[in-house]
Amino acid sequence: MLLKTEFVKARSLEEAFCAISDRADASFVAGGTDLFVQIKEGKRKPSRLVSVREVPELLGIDLQRGSVVIGSAVPLSDVASSAVVAGHAPLVADACLQIGSPQVRNRGTIGGNIGNASPAGDSITALIASGARIRVKSLAGEREILLEASFLGPGKTVLSPDELITAVVVPVIQDHTRVAFEKYALRGGMDIAIVNVAISLDMVDGLVTDARIALGAVAPTPIRAVEAERTIRGNRPSSSLIEEAARVAARECCPIDDVRGTASYRRHLVYVLTKRALAKVCQGNVGRVWGCAR
Ligand SMILES: Cc1cc2nc3c(=O)[nH]c(=O)nc-3n(C[C@H](O)[C@H](O)[C@H](O)COP(=O)(O)OP(=O)(O)OC[C@H]3O[C@@H](n4cnc5c(N)ncnc54)[C@H](O)[C@@H]3O)c2cc1C
Known part of the structure; x- marks a missing residue:
């Protein structure tokens, strides 16, 4: 039997909450670029979609x-x-x-x-x-x-x-904070990342006073590379420190094999991208934004 999905376009938060709460298997939708694909593939079967795109x-x-x-x-x-x-x-x-x-x-x-x-x-x-x-x-x-x-x-x-x-x-980013985002995907931006890495370092007088390193696609959820952060925090960045922190990040993630890449390839990418991002952040002296914006 063909299952019909009702579509409700909410025009206020109130309308959205009313429409979601009176149906057990209703789902919010915004752009639909993930959810419509999942519905088409039969992975999700909501009986009602509540669009919040125009709230x-x-x-x-x-x-x-x-x-x-x-x-x-x-x-x-x-x-x-x-x-x-x-x-x-x-x-x-x-x-x-x-x-x-x-x-x-x-x-x-x-x-x-x-x-x-x-x-x-x-x-x-x-x-x-x-x-x-x-x-x-x-x-x-x-x-x-x-x-x-x-x-x-x-x-x-x-x-x-x-x-x-x-x-x-x-x-809001602070004046002493430097950031970088690195992504590797087979078809550039048109594809989901095989690995992505985001880094934010607070640097005062050449010393890393705080570090946040986030890794994507190498664990069941996006994660913080806390050991790598600990490696770099409180230290003066050098090539050897960056190398060590990148190796620690690669060790502490837990990737799997899938259609986009093997676990060992992903681990290697964590090493490469973390090292690249840290080098940009630590050695850069021309502004705060680094990364490979297209
Ligand atoms: C060709 C293609 C390329 C893509 N490339 C990338 C890429 O490079 N990187 C990347 O990260 N993603 C990528 N995506 C995935 C997708 O486009 C993004 O995840 C996008 O941000 C999803 O937003 P959406 O509004 O379309 O979500 P939807 O499909 O509307 O919703 C996705 C999920 O979030 C829930 N949801 C939506 N809004 C809310 C809300 N306000 N509160 C609570 N739950 C909510 C929905 O119920 C649903 O479960 C790609 C998708 C396609 C089709």
């Missing part, structure tokens, strides 16, 4: 009390081209620019990238390295969660089905 409360990018607040339904292309994001959260702008093609970035949203919970999600590693939180709302109330604590496994988050990500809250 005004989810569409802004603002500076609020030391953070860049990005509405969850903001398309990836708008995140990548926003002067506010480029100026105050450049790592996130750089990563979003490397997602998919212009068509995918115009349709796909930052909330959808997080909601899809792919271990390879490009915005996710950049957001984790930036210390981002997500604002989550349902009829039961509102809460804020550290993004890195939001993922349980591939496609799984700590959110309940009626909880909506309303915004992503990214701390």
Whole structure:
């Protein structure tokens, strides 16, 4: 029997929460670039889709009390081209620019990238390295969660089905912070990352005072390379320290073999990309944004 999916276009948060709460197997949808593919492949069978793409409360990018607040339904292309994001959260702008093609970035949203919970999600590693939180709302109330604590496994988050990500809250980059995003994919941006790496280092008088290194596609969820961070934190960067930190990052990830690459290839890529990103961050002296924006 052909299963019909009802489509509800919410025009306010209230409409969205009403439409999601009176049907057990309803699902939020934003751009549909992940969810429509999953439905077509028979992996998801929601009886109702609640579109949040045009909910005004989810569409802004603002500076609020030391953070860049990005509405969850903001398309990836708008995140990548926003002067506010480029100026105050450049790592996130750089990563979003490397997602998919212009068509995918115009349709796909930052909330959808997080909601899809792919271990390879490009915005996710950049957001984790930036210390981002997500604002989550349902009829039961509102809460804020550290993004890195939001993922349980591939496609799984700590959110309940009626909880909506309303915004992503990214701390404004400090003058002494340097960042880099590196991605390796077979078909450039048109493909999901085989590995991605995002790095944020605080450097004061040549000393690394804090380090955040996030790795994607090398574990069931995006992860922090905490041992590699410990290796570099409190030290003066040198070629040998960068080499050591990259080797530690490659050791502490736990990739699997899949259609995109073997576990050992992924581990090698973690070494290469972490070393490249750290070298850019530590040796660079011409601005804060590094990476390979196309
Ligand atoms: C050709 C192609 C290339 C791609 N390339 C890349 C790439 O290079 N890098 C990359 O990271 N991704 C890539 N993607 C995946 C996809 O485009 C992104 O993950 C995109 O950000 C998803 O956003 P969306 O709005 O389309 O999500 P949707 O498909 O609408 O939703 C995805 C999931 O998130 C949930 N969701 C959506 N919005 C919310 C919300 N506000 N709150 C709670 N849950 C929510 C939905 O219920 C669903 O489970 C690619 C996809 C395609 C088709």
